[in-house]
Amino acid sequence: MFHTDEIILAGFGGQGVLSMGQVLSYAAIIDAKETTWMPSYGPEMRGGTANCIVIISDRRISSPIITRFDSGIILNQPSLEKFESAIKKDGFLFYEESTIITPPAREDLTVLKIPAIKEAELMKKKQVANMIMLGAFLEIKPVVSMDSVLKALKKVLPERHHHLIPLNEQAILRGRELAAQQIQMTV
Amino acid sequence: MFHTDEIILAGFGGQGVLSMGQVLSYAAIIDAKETTWMPSYGPEMRGGTANCIVIISDRRISSPIITRFDSGIILNQPSLEKFESAIKKDGFLFYEESTIITPPAREDLTVLKIPAIKEAELMKKKQVANMIMLGAFLEIKPVVSMDSVLKALKKVLPERHHHLIPLNEQAILRGRELAAQQIQMTV
Amino acid sequence: MSTDVLTQELQQGFDCVYEKPDTLTDTRFHYCPGCGHGVAHRILMETIQELGIAEQTVGVAPVGCSVFAYHYMNIDMQEAAHGRACAVATGVKRVLPDRYVFTYQGDGDLAAIGTAETIHAVNRGENILIVFINNAIYGMTGGQMAPTTLAKMVTSTTPYGRETDWIGFPLKMTDLVAHLPGAYYVTRQAVHTPNAVRKAKKAIRNAFEYQKLNKGTCFVEIVSNCPSGWKMNPSDSNKWLEENMLPFYPLGDLKVPEKA
Amino acid sequence: MSTDVLTQELQQGFDCVYEKPDTLTDTRFHYCPGCGHGVAHRILMETIQELGIAEQTVGVAPVGCSVFAYHYMNIDMQEAAHGRACAVATGVKRVLPDRYVFTYQGDGDLAAIGTAETIHAVNRGENILIVFINNAIYGMTGGQMAPTTLAKMVTSTTPYGRETDWIGFPLKMTDLVAHLPGAYYVTRQAVHTPNAVRKAKKAIRNAFEYQKLNKGTCFVEIVSNCPSGWKMNPSDSNKWLEENMLPFYPLGDLKVPEKA
Amino acid sequence: MIKGYIEINKDICKGCELCIEACPQGSLRLSTHINTRGYRYVELVEQNCTGCTNCALVCPDVAITVFREQKPKKAV
Amino acid sequence: MIKGYIEINKDICKGCELCIEACPQGSLRLSTHINTRGYRYVELVEQNCTGCTNCALVCPDVAITVFREQKPKKAV
Amino acid sequence: MQEQISKEREIRLMKGNEALAEAAIRAGMHAYFGYPITPQSEILEYLTEQMPKRNFKVLQAESEVASINMIYGAAGAGARVMTTSSSPGISLMQEGLSYIASAELPCVVANVVRGGPGLGTIQPSQGDYFQAVKGGGHGDYRLIVLAPNSVQEMADFVFDGFRLAEKYRNPVMILTDGALGQMMEKVALPPEGSLEHVVPEWATVGKPKTREPNIITSLFIEPEKMQAVNIHLQKKYKTIEENEIRYEEYHTEDAEIILTAFGLSSRLCQKAVDLAREAGIKVGLLRPITLFPFPYQRISELAHDAKAFLTVEMNAGQMVEDVRLAVNGKKPVFFTGKMGGIIPSPEEILAKVEEMAANINNLTEVER
């Protein structure tokens, strides 16, 4: 059987959800998989939420716009409210701890609450919270190889930020650790 | 059999060929016939020639734009050159004498050369040359009733020129005389 | 917020000295935090409220960030095609000459694609109010260069700064229309400080009062910010406006009616 | 008329001091008798001949009576959509920056439907020459009101005279563009007398010479007649022009380059 | 000094801070909480509000209502 | 006085009479004949043309060619 | 038509353009916005001349883009409005028309078609059928399209146009051509004021306290909302298709060959039918009067007994696609036409018909 992963990544504009999705998609290409990355666009983004849908598959992807997802990576409250119900039964939900007031209610989901912003602050670089989330996601859902993710980072980050690549790598690894710990705890 | 008359009226702009045609068409309506009046239009008129096609028929007229005519009423040299060949075999050609340098060459046509401008000058109103031509035409080709023509004049002339109606009537009658004389001469 | 609730909450011995006018609906503005559109909306609708002309007013919204103005303004409104608000307003005013008609337009709408409609409406002296929000950028579509974008200013379509030698110069549309005989009252205002807001509101009030006289077009430019497009926080954007926009677009009246 | 024939005919001891330039084709103008378009065409093409730039020049014809300009001008030309000559010329100039590019436009074309394209081309300082024939009427379509039609002037769409209070005012487009920083040289000329023709030709020559400098747009208005549209004979039309057009559209330079 | 107070609709406030800057008394500050739309909203802290309406004048979201102490009424 | 003469292309002339007006010498007049396009064309009548080119300058139809007496050449 | 003309009608000889303008005044048009273009400038000229004497407003706009948006504004304000132009000018109105259709504003737009593409020629043409009928603007919308074939109908269809526009809150296009605009024929004019008008309740005329704001818009940013609007529009178009199809038949009863043609070409075809009938060929004519809604069903019925169809147009073949869709392969459908402002003659059509008749049981369409 062919395999497909459908992921929604959502948060406020500026939290880096779009580039998080791009790293996933780029890594998929490096892994020789098919992929689409589809952002929400237009004025709805204005000061509000930003999200993107990433699909990674063994074969050609039909629509880049879908309404049900295998996993969600959620970085703010409005997005959680919008997308919690859009995650497929028994799917995965990763959310950033400090931005969520009312945690998800669904019981079928595997839910991971990642203190990404706190951890990023510990790393002295608030901006890498998204990579911590990404790492956490990849620990549980290794939809692309870690090797490719690290290569993808180079492609997605603009040249002028390439000095931050090691930090981003670190953040991804930190995210993996956090997820691994949490899963063990819940198990 | 149904009867149709197809007439081309042509000359320089300002000679009144368009209103001559309108008088014909209006008279046709009064005679309860079908009629169309179609002017040449657009920049080709600029300072150059003006012409209109009048069709009068017992039944519905298909195209208002045709390329072969039963009769031609011609008021300048370029128009003669343009339309002489467009008159049907054995048709009728009425031309204003003083404006034509090279007279028509076709032998099948009944040709009447009317000194309309000279006569109009005699009547102290250059502008009625067109009505003299119309009168001449109607004498030979009574496509509408004279009664209706006189009524039509009132409709076609703008209100402010209504005092000129008697003069125009006179001109039409003068045209008829001229044509009658000429036909007799040729016969 | 309805007056009832306020009355209840009102502390003894206090008057309500500022509240949202009824001419604004309860719909929240979708504008970015700190965006001048909100203030401009508010003073426009306050004026209509204060003049008591809401029932006689028809507004025309543009295409731009303020495309949804009709969600907020509690009056009859039309949404015009991009750049055509002045033509639409002309259509309205010609068939409803006794109504107050205004357009509310951004700089891309009014001074780029709508240049001809703007100039000709003013030249005809259409008896309308044109509110022109000049934020030197296309906010709605994501921060592209507007005709009013300042020289050297960075936008998403002038990533290296507006190079006037080949892209063209910031266009002072308000100055242009002030030259037209159809213009009756032309002024440039701003809304970045309390005082500026007071003055801008007065200008709008003047404009509506002049509209009664049937003497020609009133044109009120409001120099405004676009924190998102300019990629600044609201407070910095207002500072930038003061330091960069106002020297080039100085505030004040460009044409005032001659005294009777 | 080719030079050969002239030479043959030339009387001993006489020089030819005026003849049709080679930059005009042998096609007869379709213009009405006495129409200023002919003179404007001629001086434009004479200048191109005299400057020796025919091979480097691309012209843009408008929609209007001069729509057929390309039949007469013996150079590469494009026929633009109504009002869009400035946009078309921009397209040409941007890809052929070392060519001389000009538009030739009537008042309806340039100042009504083409207002936005005109203003923005000048505002960008497109390095082109815009020749603007202002005859205060739409000649081509049969004498309708133009934006430049004078107050009270009778046209086929202002049969009772242009009533400025509801149709709008005659638009001084040249004055408007002179305010734009992209304009380098802006002048208003006429061609109704020998002297006016000489001056107008000089203005066109200036414009082409400035184009070499790459400093912005040159804009030459030519106040002209339309005997057909005005319903006058040519000589009366020129008198009318002198008495009515020139007081409102006074001749002279509106913007000249600063001395280096 | 005249006394005043303001009410801030915290669900509407977008935390643009323009009112904070506009307040001549320095009576306003950003809350540490966020509202349902994710914005830190503004709150009145210092009790020195004069009801000058400056904050309301610059508030782009019409989030502020202003109250001012009644002037003693003149005797009729 | 300088001597000159002009040639008028009578097929091109539209008889607008602008050259007649422009001629300071009054050398031009309308012919009584019409050309192939129906216009009375212009002709040079008075032999007092100075070759000033005024007629050609105002002629909208480029119908006029102007000749002028050669100035005696300066000795080289 | 002729028979229906009541006694109260005033008879005149008029140009099609003038008849249309006069009819608009009599139909109670409140305002007209337009820009000159041959061959329809007489409309604006006629109206400016009449304006001081009668009760309506005219404004010469700065362009066709401005005209159509003025129409938008005035229609939105509840007025009965019209604009007219010819091909290039109508192309400039496509954005505005799409807005008007989406905002559901009633108005009449006449296209006095000239030969294209481009600046083209000013002579009559039918080259804008696709644009009018399939939608030259963006998105799924429909104009109600009426195609007059006489000066009388140039007048009558203005009344029909306003009636339909207001009944369905939909723009109506009168698709005519330069010949019909420029020619004079007899026209019997309906009396002034014979078409009732009420200010629609949705119009932006100033909001009284008693109702919610009226909003004229075509913006529906959420796709679900836009979808709902589209579904509503499609339903409306369906209703129009059910109720408003108009066509005329001429000798179709026993026809083996059915000519189909609209507007001016239908007159040429009528003549061709006469000529062919005289020559003993069984030919008939179906003339769609409404181009949208199109008489698909009637053509489909005729395809039962007829042996072949010939569509005649003054273009490269546009309506013929709709005829083919209607016939749907039941019988071969042929096309003949003239382009660039030339009018095919009845004789040419006859020749084509004779050719078909000679081979009537053996006709096959060329494979596409």
Added chain:
Amino acid sequence: MQEQISKEREIRLMKGNEALAEAAIRAGMHAYFGYPITPQSEILEYLTEQMPKRNFKVLQAESEVASINMIYGAAGAGARVMTTSSSPGISLMQEGLSYIASAELPCVVANVVRGGPGLGTIQPSQGDYFQAVKGGGHGDYRLIVLAPNSVQEMADFVFDGFRLAEKYRNPVMILTDGALGQMMEKVALPPEGSLEHVVPEWATVGKPKTREPNIITSLFIEPEKMQAVNIHLQKKYKTIEENEIRYEEYHTEDAEIILTAFGLSSRLCQKAVDLAREAGIKVGLLRPITLFPFPYQRISELAHDAKAFLTVEMNAGQMVEDVRLAVNGKKPVFFTGKMGGIIPSPEEILAKVEEMAANINNLTEVER
């Protein structure tokens, strides 16, 4: 497609809009003129960002009307040029497009379609098929219309577009949509400079003494001349129809039900075919790649063995008319679609297919 990608191609993850822009640069575009509009503003943004580093010109025009006329000027001057917009902006270009087609100027115009009509929504749609394919402007003209269905094709079709435009002196439209413009996918970019360009001899580049003036015009005032131009254009379109039809088939060999869809919808259909095949239903897909010229003949051939057709579009049913014209009554043709920016899901299509399959020998089209 995938297989053809040569080793020299650079692989990137790109938005469709960016891929199109980057491809235009690599295809040797000389100049781009455009105006911002969602969902395609990235094209202008990308190009202004790249301009100082590469060899081409960009100008942000004052409007779409200006853009298309700048394109006219630059194309007439012999340059390889492009403009892009989205639905409302493309409507504003209709006059200009008609001029460009008539003057026979090569250029590429991309329409990143959004939901209409009117201001509509900014979400993806296919509502502009009629406008692109039948002609939204006036007169008889055709755009060559290419419909990509992937980011890869957003890039590739720019090359094809310029090639076809220049081969036939005809404007080419890339008809895509907001989803294809905004989404990122893998794209293999052809190397820069791989598409040859010669300045055409008809271009207005300044007339040397040795030749007659070059004139770019669409004005042919005499109807005979205009007719000749039209005949020439129609012949050219015929040649294009003979040589340039492109389509893709998927499992059509034994298909009883043929889906037809272009652009994004064809991807949904491909998925639906997979799902249906899994369920044992014999379904295939024909995807027209060129919308003009349209693969009428291939569809007509398929109509032989297939039992029914289902056209799937993101509109109210536009291409379905061309499918019907091709099938010409041989088999029933059904339609399903979503409007207003909504993308139909493969499951919805599957449901429709299953419904048809259940009744496969008894299907009849609703009478129109």
